[in-house]
Amino acid sequence: MPKKGKLLIVDDNEELLFAFQLFLKPHFELVDTINNPNLLLSKLREKEYDVIMLDMNFRAGINSGNEGLYWLSQILEYDKNACVVFITAYGDIELAVKAMKEGAVDFVQKSWDEKHILSTLLSAYKLRCSKMEIKSLKKKQKRLNQEINRNKSFVIGKSARMQEVFRTVDKVAGTDANILITGENGTGKEVVAREVHLRSKRNEQVFVHVDLGAISESLFESELFGHKKGAFTDAKEDRMGRFELASGGTLFLDEIGNVPLHLQTKLLTAIQRKEIIPVGGSTPIEIDVRIIAATNCNLHQMVADSLFREDLLYRINTISLELPSLMERQEDIGELSNFYLDKFTKQYDKPAMELNKAALTKLEKHKWPGNIRELQHVMEKTVILNDSVNLQAEDILIGESLKKKELMPDSFNLLDNEKVLIEKAIQFTGGNMSLAAKELGINRSTLYDKIKKYDL
Ligand SMILES: Nc1ncnc2c1ncn2[C@@H]1O[C@H](COP(=O)(O)OP(=O)(O)OP(=O)(O)O)[C@@H](O)[C@H]1O
Helix, strand or coil: CCCCCEEEEECCCHHHHHHHHHHHCCCCCEEEEECCHHHHHHHHHHCCCCEEEEECCCCCCCCCCHHHHHHHHHHHHHCCCCEEEEEECCCCHHHHHHHHHCCCCEEEECCCCHHHHHHHHHHHHHHHHHHHHHHHHHHHHHHHHHHHHCCCCCCCCCCHHHHHHHHHHHHHHCCCCCEEEECCCCCCHHHHHHHHHHCCCCCCCCEEEEEHHHCCHHHHHHHHHCECCCCCCCCCCCECCHHHHCCCCEEEEECHHHCCHHHHHHHHHHHHHCEECCECCCCCEECCCEEEEEECCCHHHHHHCCCCCHHHHHHHCCEEEECCCHHHHHHHHHHHHHHHHHHHHHHCCCCCCEECHHHHHHHHHCCCCCHHHHHHHHHHHHHHHCCCCEECHHHCCCCCCCCHHHHCCCCCCHHHHHHHHHHHHHHHCCCCHHHHHHHHCCCHHHHHHHHHHCCC
16 A cells, blocks of 8 residues: 655654654655754745644753644644644643644654554544645635636616615625515516625625525425434435535525414524524534525515514515516616527527517517516527517517417316426416416415426
C-alpha cells in the first residue's frame, strides 16, 4: 500500500525527533522535523502538512504548556483545518485536555507506546482528509451556486408599479429581513424572490424553493425539518430537510397561505428559534436562513378568519412586497411578449418574429387571469404554430385553441379520464396549478400527487 500523509514533528529534543522519524518514516509519505518552533510558520508556508506533532514545552524547566498552546493558536490561525497532535510528558493529562479544548485533535505521551502513537497519528490523518474534503466541497458548492446564479437576473418591468417593487427590492435585498411577497398566481413572486437572493449577501449560497401547497400534511415536517433513519416506515436513512439545506442561504416558502393551522405552529417555532429538530431526532440543529414567503392569499383576512396565525404573519412580513397583476402593468406586456418571442424562437430554432400593432393591442387588451405564466404559454404556442415572422392579431392564440367545450371527454369513466382531464385543466389554465386545481375541484397538493402518479 502506498504511504500517505505528510507529517511535521516540532520538538527541541533532537534525540526524540530522531527516534520519531525512524519509527514513523515507514508509515508516512513524508516525515519532517524541526527543533525550533520559531521556524514553524515558515515551514508551513513552504509545504502543506497533514498532521503536526507539537511539543507542549520548549524551554527547559518550564512545564506550563503555554508555549505549546501559543504555537497551536498560531498554527490554527494560519490554517483552521490543521490537525495538531500534542506530545505531552507522562501525567500531563490536564494540560492535554486543555490543549484539545483549544483545538488540538489529540495527544500522545512520551512514554513511547508505538501502537498507540501510530493509531493516534493515523486517525489524525483521516480527520485531516475529511476536513480537506469538506473544504473542497464547500468551495465547489460556492462555485456551483455562482454558476447557477449567473445571468439569472431578468426581471422585466418598466411600469411604475414594478419600478416601485424594484426600489423596495433594492432597499431590502442587502438586509436579512424576512420578506412576504403577495400577488396573484403567475405574477412573478418566485422570480422576485430569486432577485432578492441574487442581490443579497447570501448570493454565493443556495436558494431553496419549497412549495408548501404541494407537500402533503403527513410529509410536511420531514420535508422541512428532515428525519432520522427509522423515524417512520419509509425512513431508510437520515435525510436533510429544506431548512437545513438552505442554511447560509435563502429559503423561499411558496404558497404559505396553504399551510394548515397546526403546521403553521411548527413553522413558526422553527423560524422563531432559528433551529429545527428532525423527525425522530432529539437534538436541535441551528439554522441560519433568510426567509422569503409568498402567497396569493390575503393573509390579513385569513388572520381575521382564524385561518392563519397572526404571530406567524408578523414573523414573515417584516417587509411586504405586493406584485401587480399583468392587467395592472399593461405597459410591460410588449416587452414581456418580445422577451418570450425571442426566447421561444431561439428554443424552437425559428427565425426571429415581430408583433405588429394589432397583435400587440390584442395582447394588451386581454385580461390575463394566469398573468405572466399565461402570457408565456400564449407566446410559446404562437411561436410553435406560426411560420410568419410578422405576427398579426389573428396569429396570437389566446384561449382560442382551448375552449372549455372542447374539453368534453370521449367517455365518462372516471379512472379513464382522470389523467386526460388533469392534462387538459393544466393546459387550459396555462400551467397555473392553483387555477387548474380549482377547475378540477381538488386542492393543490392532491393535484401534485396526481401529477406524480400519472407522471405528467
Ligand atoms: N418580470 C418578469 N419577467 C420575465 N418573466 C417573468 C417575470 N415575472 C415572472 N416571469 C415568468 O412568469 C412565470 C411565473 O412566474 P413565477 O413562478 O415567479 O410566478 P408566481 O407568482 O411565483 O406564481 P405561482 O403563484 O403560481 O407560484 C415564470 O415562468 C417566470 O419566469
